[in-house]
Amino acid sequence: MSTVTTSRPPDENLAASLGVETLRGWLRDMLLIREFEVRTMQAYQNRLIGGFCHVYIGQEAVAVGCIAAAEDDDPVVTAYRDHGHALARGMPAKYGMAEMFGKIGGCAKGKGGSMHFFDVSRHMYGGHGIVGAQTPLGAGLAFATKYLDEVIENGRSRRVTLCFLGDGALNQGAFHEALNLAGILDLPVIFIVENNGYSMGTAINRGTTMGEDITTKALGYGMEGVVIDGMDVMNVYNGMKPVVERCRTGSRPAFVEIRTYRFKGHSMSDPRKYRTRDEEREYEAEDPIEKLAEFLMREHDMTDDEYKAVGREVKAEIRDAVKWAEASPPTPESELYTDVYVEEFGPYRGTSPPQILTDGD
Ligand SMILES: Cc1ncc(C[n+]2csc(CCOP(=O)(O)OP(=O)(O)O)c2C)c(N)n1
Ligand SMILES: [Mg+2]
Numbered sequence: 091m092s093t094v095t096t097s098r099p100p101d102e103n104l105a106a107s108l109g110v111e112t113l114r115g116w117l118r119d120m121l122l123i124r125e126f127e128v129r130t131m132q133a134y135q136n137r138l139i140g141g142f143c144h145v146y147i148g149q150e151a152v153a154v155g156c157i158a159a160a161e162d163d164d165p166v167v168t169a170y171r172d173h174g175h176a177l178a179r180g181m182p183a184k185y186g187m188a189e190m191f192g193k194i195g196g197c198a199k200g201k202g203g204s205m206h207f208f209d210v211s212r213h214m215y216g217g218h219g220i221v222g223a224q225t226p227l228g229a230g231l232a233f234a235t236k237y238l239d240e241v242i243e244n245g246r247s248r249r250v251t252l253c254f255l256g257d258g259a260l261n262q263g264a265f266h267e268a269l270n271l272a273g274i275l276d277l278p279v280i281f282i283v284e285n286n287g288y289s290m291g292t293a294i295n296r297g298t299t300m301g302e303d304i305t306t307k308a309l310g311y312g313m314e315g316v317v318i319d320g321m322d323v324m325n326v327y328n329g330m331k332p333v334v335e336r337c338r339t340g341s342r343p344a345f346v347e348i349r350t351y352r353f354k355g356h357s358m359s360d361p362r363k364y365r366t367r368d369e370e371r372e373y374e375a376e377d378p379i380e381k382l383a384e385f386l387m388r389e390h391d392m393t394d395d396e397y398k399a400v401g402r403e404v405k406a407e408i409r410d411a412v413k414w415a416e417a418s419p420p421t422p423e424s425e426l427y428t429d430v431y432v433e434e435f436g437p438y439r440g441t442s443p444p445q446i447l448t449d450g451d
Contacts, residue, residue, distance in 0.1 A: 094305045094315040097329030104328055110390045114400075116158065116323050117386065120150040120379045122404045123174045126183055127354075129408050130173065130190065130204075134358050138416075139190040142219065143204040146174035148353035151378035152284050153178040153254075155326025156348075159334050160252055165213045165231040167224045168254035170205035171284075171352075172217040175254060181209040183408055187415035195418030199425055221289075222262030225281065228253025229268040232279035236341060250337045251279040258289025260298050260307065272343035273311040280330075280337055280344045281308075284320070286352045291364040308345030320350035321376040324385075351376070 105113060127145040134143050146153070153174040157166065168175045176186055181197060189196030190204050198206050198217075206217040215231060218224040228251050235249040259265050260283065272279050283304060287294055295301040305315030314336075318329035326348060333344050351373035355362050362370075386392035 094303075094309065094317070097316055097318040097325065099319070099322070100324050100328035104324060105385075105389065108324075108327075110386070112158075113324075113382065113386060113390070114392070116154050116327075117379070117382050118400050118404065119154045119178055120323065120382070121400055122183065122407065123150045123153070123177050124379060125404045125408045126173060126177060126186065126411070129187075129412055131354075131358065133187075133190070133412065139204065140192070141203045141205075142170065143190065143358050144171040144356065145354050145358075146171055146352070148373065148377075149284060149286060149320070149350045150174055151323035151326050151382075152282075152320045152348050152350050155320075155323040156252055156254075156282060156330050158323075159327050159330035160250060163213050164249050164334075165215055165235065165251045166254070167215045167228050167231060167251065168217065169221065169224055169256055169259065170217065170219045171256070172205065172207045176207040176209055176214050176217070179209060179212045179214045181207065181212055181214060183411035184414040185209070187408075187411040188418045191415040191418070192421055193415055193418035194421045194425070195415065196421075199429065200418075200421035201425065201429070222255065222259035222264045225253060225255055225259060225262070225265045225268035226271075228279050228281065229272045229275075229277055232272065232277035232343070233275065236276075236278055240341075248278060248338050248341060250334055251277075252282060253279055254282045254284060256289065257283055257285045257287070257294050257298065257304070258292075259283075260304060269308070269311040269313070269343070269345070273313060276341050277343050278337050278341045280333060280346055282330075282346045282348060284350055285347050286350050288352070288356070288364070290356045291360075293364065305345060305347050311343075311345075313343050313345045315345045315347070318346060318348045320348035321373070321378050322381055323378055324382070353377075 123146060127147045130145055133139045157178040166175055166179055173186055185197040186207055189198055189200060189202060192200040194200055198208050205219040208214060208216050232251040239248050289297055300306050305317055308315035316329060316333055319325050333346055337344050353374060383397050
């Protein structure tokens with residue numbers, strides 16, 4: 091029988107069991123994402139970045155808390171608002187910046203841009219621009235790991251796929267197909283809805299049935315549904331950890347709604363006329379970075395100087411990333427037809443364009 095639960099806030103033992111260094115690490119990770127996004131917006135305005143670009147400011151606790159609750163080789167896949175997930179997975183910032191600058195040093199050789207951050211060595215499988223398109227990919231990744239871990243490796247390990255999606259993806263056909271498949275095949279995948287309340291300018295209750303209670307959608311596919319407050323990283327970790335472990339041991343999919351808010355517009359060109367400044371202020375007061383910093387100062391003797399020092403450190407790291415991206419050469423035309431097909435199966439890597447077959451239909 092499927093259930094819906096609301097994750098309870100962590101008790102005081104959580105911080106003690108995690109250790110203060112872990113919490114300081116999360117603070118640094120969230121600050122790094124924030125600074126990356128601030129510099130991304132500047133670079134976009136200075137026309138160093140083109141195309142679609144969506145920043146993650148306000149949602150940092152979601153990627154950091156979820157990825158901390160998983161193992162390093164658990165696959166991650168997400169939508170186009172992907173910078174935070176790649177950075178939380180440990181991808182060096184310079185590869186992301188160079189990607190957006192259209193440079194060969196980028197994580198997708200400058201061919202994917204902001205919406206296609208990939209780092210297969212860290213099990214980060216994108217970055218996808220079509221709303222909901224990553225949900226079948228999440229099911230597919232989970233199918234692959236289940237097969238490899240259980241059949242080939244004889245059950246020695248079991249990886250769990252984290253498949254992030256926006257609330258707008260709930261209304262895509264692909265989302266429902268992926269949930270059905272995951273349910274019927276017992277796939278170890280967690281569908282994590284980053285519910286920031288809006289799909290571009292459409293508030294969730296205007297576009298989605300059961301908008302105030304979306305975990306009910308999981309019940310129809312035989313999955314458990316969990317609701318988590320996403321404006322506090324300890325809360326995200328605390329809510330996700332048992333879901334990840336249940337998914338790992340039971341090989342059953344799960345559905346998690348993480349309630350969050352994007353502080354900026356949908357993309358770089360959004361005057362945000364569909365919401366009020368009062369609403370924005372209400373969420374800005376819940377800033378997950380400030381919340382963790384205050385907690386560390388109050389409970390774990392972090393000083394203001396220490397906090398500022400971390401801020402300076404991440405600023406320097408992102409400044410270097412920008413410099414590195416600027417110095418990286420533009421992606422040459424010769425790259426146009428490379429990486430279109432997987433190397434093992436495609437004969438075209440690094441060569442002339444594929445021939446278009448004209449015989450038959
Ligand atoms: C299939 C498809 N339809 C429409 C779009 C245009 N589009 C881009 S982002 C977006 C909103 C999606 O919102 P949500 O899933 O809530 O993610 P968020 O931007 O809030 O992170 C839409 C409709 C698209 N990229 N793909
Ligand atoms: Mg949304």
